[in-house]
Amino acid sequence: MTAEMIEKFVAPRISDEETVKIHFKDRQHVTGLFIQTNDYSEMKAKNFWRVVSEERVEAWKKTRNVHLSRLFNGASFTRLLNSES
Secondary structure, three states: OOHHHHHHHHHHHHHHOOOEEEEEOOOOOEEEEEOOOOOHHHHHHOOEEEEEEHHHHHHHHHHOOHHHEEEEEHHHEEEEEEOOO
């Protein structure tokens, strides 16, 4: 997926801290929270996204520790869905 497509889906969900189900071309899906850090604009321009996995969301909300996130390449995304879907 392109950075623009991802941004359009993700932007309203970042501020609401909604989890998203991310489907990939070559691996299992991941459910997590897209986060906005100091390097958000730079990473978005390169189509890389920081995601906190569902298991670590509570710890992220308490600490805001960027090390709880993983960096994913948006080019490998095939579909984004609300986590309830």
